Amino acid sequence: MPGIDECLLEAMRLPGARGASVVDWTSGLALGTIGDSPNGDHEATATEAAELARLAAEHRAFAPADGNDWTQEAAGDKSPPVEDVIVTSRDGYHLLRFVPTTFDSSVFLHLWLDRDEGNLALSRIRLADLADRLVLG
Numbered sequence: 001m002p003g004i005d006e007c008l009l010e011a012m013r014l015p016g017a018r019g020a021s022v023v024d025w026t027s028g029l030a031l032g033t034i035g036d037s038p039n040g041d042h043e044a045t046a047t048e049a050a051e052l053a054r055l056a057a058e059h060r061a062f063a064p065a066d067g068n069d070w071t072q073e074a075a076g077d078k079s080p081p082v083e084d085v086i087v088t089s090r091d092g093y094h095l096l097r098f099v100p101t102t103f104d105s106s107v108f109l110h111l112w113l114d115r116d117e118g119n120l121a122l123s124r125i126r127l128a129d130l131a132d133r134l135v136l137g
Contacts, residue, residue, distance in 0.1 A: 004032040007134045011111050014126055016118025018092065019111075021046055022099075022134070025053040026106040031136075038092070038112055049110045053096050056082045084124065091115050097127040099134050107136060 002010060004022050011020040012034055019035035023046045030046035037045045056062050057080035085096040093113040101107065109131055113123055 002130070002133055003135050007109070007130050008032050008034040010130055011109065011127065014111070014113070014118070014123050016114040016116070017111060017123075018114050019045075021049075021110045023050055023053070023108055023110055024106050025050040025057065025108055031107070036112070038094075046110070049094070049096060049108075052085060052087070053098070053108050056080070056085050056096075057098065083128070086120070086124070089115070093118055093120050093123070095120075095123060095127055097124075097131045099131045099136070101136060107134075109134070 008020050008022065011017060017035065019033070019037050019042075021033040021042060022031040023029070024031060028047035028050035030042050033042040033046070039045055039048075063081045080098045083098060085094075087094040087096075092115045095109075095111045095113070097109045097111070099107040099109060109127055111123060111127055113120065
């Protein structure tokens with residue numbers, strides 16, 4: 001099971017990967033970064049991506065159809081109502097994948113892909129696997 005550094009190295013092996021980070025979306029802090037940042041500043045990118053992740057995770061529009069409040073679920077099964085967020089820009093893709101944890105589930109993986117070289121479907125599948133295997137602590 002990979003830690004943060006190993007997880008980021010694996011993410012950068014994906015075709016078209018330009019940069020990756022592990023971010024705490026409650027604080028906006030990057031817990032680890034690798035590669036390039038879209039705006040040249042990993043910390044600013046982490047803060048901006050955290051705002052987007054927070055919007056997706058905390059708003060009822062993205063809640064499961066059963067209406068369960070994820071913050072009230074039993075310990076060991078706390079995860080945001082969304083699995084990932086994909087943002088498409090003119091030159092790239094941004095994938096934000098929430099990491100399921102047994103505690104507060106406030107961490108996500110952010111992968112920045114080159115639009116011409118990246119494979120969005122493959123990256124989404126591999127990022128999901130990485131998120132499931134990521135060991136925090």
